Amino acid sequence: MKFLAARRRNPLVALGLLLAALVAVGGGYAAIANVQPAQASASSQTQVEEGKKLYLAGCSSCHGMEAQGTANGPTLLGVGAAAVDFQVSSGRMPLAAPGAQAVAKAPSYNEEQVAALAAYVASLAPGPAIPTEEDASFEGANVAQGGVLFRTNCAQCHQAAGQGAALTQGKWAPNLMQAEPKEILEAMLTGPQSMPVFSDGTLPLENKKQIIAYINNLQNASSPGGLDLGRLGPVTEGLFLWTAVFAALIGAAIWIGIKAR
């Protein structure tokens, strides 16, 4: 405190205080301004019209003028609003380049535009709707039961700890560590890309919530044992031992031998 007291009359102090005050006011305003109630997205006729325009401009070259599908892209009839929301808001669609699998990236459309596109595609043929906040909430769901269901239905592709894994011919099941509850629910309902559909008929919403709760549990799990090495199991652990640890041991043995005196 002596250090501060001795320098409180320094002319730079005034400048510093001014900067701090500006940052506090500006930052505070920005924080308040961001808290706006989310717009309830009722799919009005204008929204469908808006979505059709966006669709014709951005999607129709691959999915066809009537969403009937072409050689370059599948039909969107019956995929529902949930599929559009999943693919477009995760940035997977529109595709950056043709490849084995669409890659998640920064979305090309804002929330309003995604909602419009979803409303348009949903207006063409019935399909799964975008899950509500309530659908995606997993409050009080049984995590242990979710673990059982995850290992039976999801672990074969996404790996037992949700780390993702390889499929055939360059395709892969993505890592789930950043997945949002709504995204997971949409993926299960719509079966994006190689993933099969897990319908409410065979896996009711209650079970889906349990699976989401389990994934959330995995996402927030700490590693009490230390380095988790990607949670890939014995393969990475063995590789780490045989390469890094053994190299260090051999290096130490050589060092002891060289350092004669």
Added chain:
Amino acid sequence: MTDITPHGSQPAKLGHSPVADVPHVLRATDTNPKAAKRAERQVASMFLLSIILVIAFIVCYVTIDKDTVVYIPVFGEVALLTIMLGLTSGLSILLIGAGAIQWAKKLMPDVEVVQMRHEMASPADATAEAAANYERGKEESGFARYPIIRRTLIGAMALFPIPALFLLRDLWSGGLSGKASPDEILSHTLWRKGERIVVDETYQPIKPEDLPVGGLVSAVPANLMEEQELSGNLDARGKAAIILVRMDPTEIVAQQGDGWDYQGIVAYSKICTHVGCPIALYEQRTHHLLCPCHQSTFDLANAGAVVFGPAARNMPQLPIGVDNEGYLVALDDFAQPVGPSFWERG
């Protein structure tokens, strides 16, 4: 016979030394008593520190709560207890080793010595005595003199393995107990005509309309729960597990039997025909089923044919239909044994 001579400290005789003749250089600890004293202190303090760390280990074990979590860069959030136990016990053994090496390098004599080895072969009189003993044993036991004893002994030894054949016989038949043979056990599962197909873990029966095109269900027979609970039979699950997938009926190229699907819903065994890993890694667009163990890939749109990998047989298909309440049921057991090949299968 041992003959130890310090090497290097004196000129070695030409042609007698097995090691290169390197002149010995004295160390600081050999010439300077102060340096030797310092090395002694270093070694002793390493051993002392090791003792302190062992005590610290016990203190950590008693005092630190196992649920305390700390953040350590690179490692992330880890349990403090694990880290402290590892550090104290690891460093204590490391210091014992480091002290021993320091002791050997600084204080123990560092002159190379040669130890002459005696000859490996036994002396001639010893080998002659052993040979004579063997001859005498042969003579005194009468092995050559009593042919009846010799022949019955050889006969007894030759017949001794026969009981093993009776025991091993149970591997390919049920034995005299009348139980099913392994061949029969492996060839049949819990599936039978009219057995309902239920979702694995939730045991919920399935209607065809519950399963959309592109959908996947891991399923088991409805009677599995009873079988598992009553007789503790976990083998039944290993054989009866199936996956149900639904595809557009026009996409089905071939099946293992006519009309074994139900409106595009097909049921295949979940057990890989290579070495029996459970597979549900189904890609809905290609209809390929990939085994994560050895990358065997089956085409479920084409009678479960092997399209890649070491598996030798198609994935067995289960014929399905619906019962009068509209739930999916099996129409029969599998037409072939599920899982990996075994030799009676041919």
